[in-house]
Amino acid sequence: MKKLFSRTALILSLCAVSSVAVAEDFPFKKQIVARQAFMQVYAYNLGLLGAMAKGEADYDAKIATGAAGNLLAAAKMDNSTMWPKGSDAEAPGLDGKTRAKTETWSTYPKVTEKHQDLTDALIEMAAVAGNGLDAVKSNMGAVGKGCKGCHKSFRVPKDE
Numbered sequence: 001m002k003k004l005f006s007r008t009a010l011i012l013s014l015c016a017v018s019s020v021a022v023a024e025d026f027p028f029k030k031q032i033v034a035r036q037a038f039m040q041v042y043a044y045n046l047g048l049l050g051a052m053a054k055g056e057a058d059y060d061a062k063i064a065t066g067a068a069g070n071l072l073a074a075a076k077m078d079n080s081t082m083w084p085k086g087s088d089a090e091a092p093g094l095d096g097k098t099r100a101k102t103e104t105w106s107t108y109p110k111v112t113e114k115h116q117d118l119t120d121a122l123i124e125m126a127a128v129a130g131n132g133l134d135a136v137k138s139n140m141g142a143v144g145k146g147c148k149g150c151h152k153s154f155r156v157p158k159d160e
């Protein structure tokens with residue numbers, strides 16, 4: 001009896017696990033998770049530079065050079081397969097799963113121009129981030145604009 005009980009318990013727990021997995025599944029999950037993680041890599045590295053620029057962290061040439069280099073490396077990464085057509089916020093099943101606007105695809109290649117603006121700013125930042133706090137500070141605005149410029153056009157605002 002004990003054996004039967006534990007087997008039943010195991011089956012029940014397996015069912016619980018699989019129903020959670022089904023509930024969490026949505027179209028283009030892999031790509032959406034990957035591109036959001038990719039954006040988090042941007043945010044993490046920009047945060048290191050931002051903390052120095054705001055005086056919340058001491059300037060450290062090695063950390064600044066690393067963060068700026070990572071941002072540029074990320075921008076140069078081919079992430080095109082993370083943005084399949086039909087994986088926008090209005091697509092069936094994707095409400096609340098992604099904030100990528102339909103315009104990302106419907107106005108293509110505009111989004112690539114925004115990406116280029118960021119890359120240009122990051123080339124400048126990566127070239128000088130090790131030269132001192134002033135160099136970081138003076139390039140922060142352009143990098144921030146590079147991010148925001150794309151979000152404004154292609155990311156659904158948080159409250160929508």
Ligand code: HEC
Binds near residue numbers: 118151
């Ligand atoms: C070429 C356009 C573009 C550029 C440039 C861009 N982003 Fe994004 N970002 C997006 C889009 C679109 C989303 C929504 C992705 C989704 O939810 O599927 C997003 C989402 C995010 C998110 C939320 C990720 C999550 O976990 O849901 C963060 C954070 C972010 N971006 C930070 C940045 C930072 C920092 C930069 C600049 C260094 C940047 N982004 C540059 C288009 C861009």
